[in-house]
Amino acid sequence: MSELRLPQPDRTLRPYTPSVRPASFAPPSAPIRSRVAFAAAHVVRDPLGKDAGEGAIDWGATLAFREHLWGYGLGVAEAMDTAQRGMGLDYAATRVLITRACEAARATDGRIACGAGTDQLPPGPADLEAIADAYEEQCAHVEAAGGQVVLMASRQLAATARGPEDYAQVIDRVLAARDRRVILHWLGPMFDPALEGYWGSRDLDEATAACLDLLARHAPRIEGIKLSLLDDRRETELRRRLPAGVRMFTGDDFHYPELILGDGEATSDALLGIFDAIAPAASAALQALDAGDEARFREVLAPTVPLSLKLFEAPTYHYKTGIVFLAYLNGFQDHFRMLGGLESARGIVHLAEVFVLADAAGLLRDPDLARERMQLVLRLAGIDG
Numbered sequence: 001m002s003e004l005r006l007p008q009p010d011r012t013l014r015p016y017t018p019s020v021r022p023a024s025f026a027p028p029s030a031p032i033r034s035r036v037a038f039a040a041a042h043v044v045r046d047p048l049g050k051d052a053g054e055g056a057i058d059w060g061a062t063l064a065f066r067e068h069l070w071g072y073g074l075g076v077a078e079a080m081d082t083a084q085r086g087m088g089l090d091y092a093a094t095r096v097l098i099t100r101a102c103e104a105a106r107a108t109d110g111r112i113a114c115g116a117g118t119d120q121l122p123p124g125p126a127d128l129e130a131i132a133d134a135y136e137e138q139c140a141h142v143e144a145a146g147g148q149v150v151l152m153a154s155r156q157l158a159a160t161a162r163g164p165e166d167y168a169q170v171i172d173r174v175l176a177a178r179d180r181r182v183i184l185h186w187l188g189p190m191f192d193p194a195l196e197g198y199w200g201s202r203d204l205d206e207a208t209a210a211c212l213d214l215l216a217r218h219a220p221r222i223e224g225i226k227l228s229l230l231d232d233r234r235e236t237e238l239r240r241r242l243p244a245g246v247r248m249f250t251g252d253d254f255h256y257p258e259l260i261l262g263d264g265e266a267t268s269d270a271l272l273g274i275f276d277a278i279a280p281a282a283s284a285a286l287q288a289l290d291a292g293d294e295a296r297f298r299e300v301l302a303p304t305v306p307l308s309l310k311l312f313e314a315p316t317y318h319y320k321t322g323i324v325f326l327a328y329l330n331g332f333q334d335h336f337r338m339l340g341g342l343e344s345a346r347g348i349v350h351l352a353e354v355f356v357l358a359d360a361a362g363l364l365r366d367p368d369l370a371r372e373r374m375q376l377v378l379r380l381a382g383i384d385g
Contacts, residue, residue, distance in 0.1 A: 002017070002371075003015045003016055003017040004016050004017075004018065004371065004374060004375060004378065005378075005383065005384070006352040006355070006356065006378075007348055007349050007352055007378075007381070007383060008349065009349055013383065016356060018355075018359050018364070018367055018370065018371050018374075019359050019362075019364070019367055020367055021362065021367065022364065022365055022366055022367055023280055023362050023363055023364060023365045024362070025072075025280035025281055025283060025284040025300075025362075026284070027071050027072050027073065027280075027283065028072070028073040028283060028286075028287050031073060032073040032074075032283070032286045032287065032290060033290050034286060034289040034290045035260060035267065035268075035269045035270060035286055035289065036075070036224075036247065036249070036269040036270070037073075037074050037075060037269065037270040037271075037272075037275065037282065037286055038074065038075040038076065038077040038111070038113060038249070038270065038271040038272070038275070039069045039074045039075070039076060039077065039272065039273075039275035039276050039279055039282070040077040040080040040081070040082035040083070040271060040272065040273045040275070040276060041065060041066055041069060041076050041077065041078060041080075041082060041083060041276055042065070042082050042083055042084070042276055042320060042323050042324055042327065043057055043062050043083045043084060043089060043097065043339065044057065044058040044061035044062045044065065044324075044327070044332070044333045045057065045058060045333075045335075045337045045338050045339050046058040046059075047335050047337045052088075052090065052093075052339070052340075053090060053092055053093050054092065054093045054096045056093070056339055057093060057097070057339075058333070059100065061332065061333050061334075062097070063100060063101065063104045064332070065327065065332050065333075066078075066101055066104055066105075066110070067104065067108060067110075068279065068332065069110075069275075069276070069279050070105070070108050070110030070111075072279045072280055072282070072283035073283050073286070073287075074275060074279055074282065074283060075110065075111035075112060075113065076101065076105065076110060076111070076112045076113075077112075077113050077114075077115070077150060077271050078097065078098055078101045078102075078112055078113065078114040078115065078147065079094045079097055079098050079101075079114050079115040080115045080150065080152070080185075080273075081187065081191055081192065081273070081317075081320075082273040082276055082320060082323060083097065084320060084338070084339050084340065084342065085115060085117070085119070085152075086117075086119050086155065086192075087317070087320070087339075087340065087342070088338065088339030088340030088342060089339055090119075091119045091120040091138075094115075094119070095141060098114045098141060098142055098145050098147060099141075099145050101114070101147075102114070102145035102146040102147045103145075103146075105146070105147070106146060111148075112146075112147050112148070113147060113148040113149070113150045113183055113271075114142040114145070114147035114148070114149065114150060115142075115150045115152045115185070116135060116138035116139045116141075116142050116149050116150065116151055116152060117134075117135070117138060117152040117153075117154055118131050118134035118135055118138070118154040118155070118156045118157065119155070120134055120137070120138070121134050121156050123155065123156075123159075124156070124159050125156065125159045125160040126156045126159075126160055127160075128157075128160060128161075128166060128169055128170055131154060131156050131157050131160065131170050132169075132170045132173045132174055134154075134156070135151070135154070135170065135174045136173075136174060136177060139151070139174060139177070139178065139182075143178075143179075143180065148180060148181075148182065148183065148223075149178065149180070149182040149183070150182065150183045150184075150185050150226065150271075151171070151174065151175075151182050151183070151184050151185060152185045152187070153185055153186060153187040153192070153195050153198055154170075155192070155194040155195065157170055158194060158195050158196070158197065158198055159194070161200055162200075163200040163201075164199060164200035164201070164206075164210035164213075165200070166200065167198075167199055167200055167210065167214070168210075168213075168214060171214055171218075172214075172217070172218070175218045175221045175222070176218075176221075178221050181220075181221055181222060181223040182221065182222060182223065183222070183223055183224050183225070183226055183249060183271070184211075184214075184215070184222055184224070184225040184226070185225070185226045185228070185251075186198060186199070186211060186225060186226065186227050186228065186229070187228045187251070188228055188229040188230065190229075190230060190314070190315075190316040190317070191228055191316055191317055192317060193317070199211050204229075204231075204234065208234070208237075208238055211225070211238075212238070212241055212242075215242065215243055215246055216243050219243040219244070219245060219246050220245075222246055223246070223247055224246055224247030224248060224249045224269065225238075225242070225246065225247075225248060225249065226249040226250075226251045226271040227248065227249070227250065227251055227252070228251030228252070229251075229252070230252055230253070230254050230255075230312075230316070231252070232252055232254070232255035232258065232259055235248065235250060235252055235255075235259060235268065236259070236263060236266075239266050239268060240265065240266060247269050248266070248268045248269065249268065249269045249270060249271040250268040250269070250270050250271070250272065251271055251272060251273075252272075253272060253273055253274045253308045253311070253312045253319070254305075254308065254309060254312065256270065256272055256274065256301070256305075256308070257285075257297070257298060257301040257302070257305065260289075261289075261294065261297065261298070270282075273312075273319060273320075273323065274304070274307075274308040274311065274312070276323050276327075277307070277308075277311065277322070277323050277326045277327075277358075277363070278304045278307070278308075278361070278363060280363070281300050281301065281304050281361065281362070281363060282301070282304075284300045285297045285300040285301045288300065303360055303361040303362070304361045304363070306357050306360070306361075307354065307357040307358055307360075307361050307363070310322070310350070310353055310354055310357055311323065311354060313350075318342070318345040318346055320338070320342060320345075321338065321342055321343060321344075321345045321346040322346060322350070322351070322354045324336065324338050324342075324343065325343075325346075325351055325354060325377075326354065326358055326363070328373060329355065329358065329364060329369075329370040329373050329374065330363075330364065330365045330366070330369075330370065331365060331366060331369055336373075336377060348377070348378065348381040348383070351377060352374075352378075355370070355374050358370075
């Protein structure tokens with residue numbers, strides 16, 4: 001395969017010859033048993049559609065990608081931040097996305113959990129009862145569609161709450177009304193700066209104590225908590241203190257292999273944005289874990305970690321650009337466009353590094369197609385690749 005000239009941080013161009021070996025991870029022949037694993041899935045922009053709302057989404061490609069995830073034995077975490085929730089995807093379009101994805105899940109017998117938040121409210125502070133009402137409305141929609149609720153962190157609650165007691169007032173009411181167990185979501189400010197100080201304190205020890213108190217009071221209604229703080233030590237400590245029967249769903253896109261594997265005392269399940277991009281490898285690793293082959297688990301996931309570190313580097317909330325870029329390279333969509341124009345959130349040097357790291361991890365399904373598309377992106381940046 002002919003070489004590309006890839007831009008470097010020092011503004012030079014480095015010759016790079018991509019691999020000719022296509023990705024070769026096989027789907028599972030039986031359901032994955034060792035861990036519960038969700039991939040937080042992105043949405044595909046319709047480049048000929050409207051600028052926003054339901055008409056901005058390519059529904060065929062969006063739902064086909066979810067079928068790809070289910071085909072590798074992963075659950076789909078729908079309408080999360082990976083889907084640009086609150087960052088290009090408004091709530092009206094989110095409702096349609098949840099309904100259609102749950103219909104697709106039933107058709108393929110795929111597991112699906114869907115984000116329920118408060119983003120139908122205006123930005124900024126709101127009355128606590130209005131926040132609880134908004135949560136209730138969204139939870140009811142998810143449940144009616146057939147999905148499991150992921151109770152997302154609320155920007156409005158973060159802007160309103162004066163302390164842990166205000167979080168408790170809202171979440172107590174919402175959880176008390178649930179018939180099916182939910183997944184609670186603690187999303188850190190590196191993913192969404194509006195969530196600074198969640199659970200009522202900027203001190204993470206105090207916030208953890210408030211979160212654990214809530215988990216203990218509602219353990220029968222909570223399947224688990226997804227923790228997205230990019231802090232493996234804190235996740236391990238919180239995991240150790242969880243009430244019996246409550247799972248830890250790692251949202252740590254930096255330390256996921258060791259957190260999933262566990263520390264000899266406990267393990268983490270997974271609800272990860274990086275699993276959108278590395279679904280075949282993630283599936284192969286979990287299949288190895290099912291077979292008791294920890295060495296193979298580590299071997300498969302190890303080369304995906306440098307890729308994930310690059311995708312989720314600061315500012316972390318722009319990770320979605322690299323996720324969609326990889327979907328474009330791998331032929332899951334015919335263009336590199338995103339809701340809200342967020343394809344421009346990362347520069348060409350970043351994208352070139354993502355290409356090299358995905359190649360090294362064996363995650364390019366068709367190397368010829370990926371090379372051709374990388375070259376097109378380079379040319380758009382003024383580089384004759």
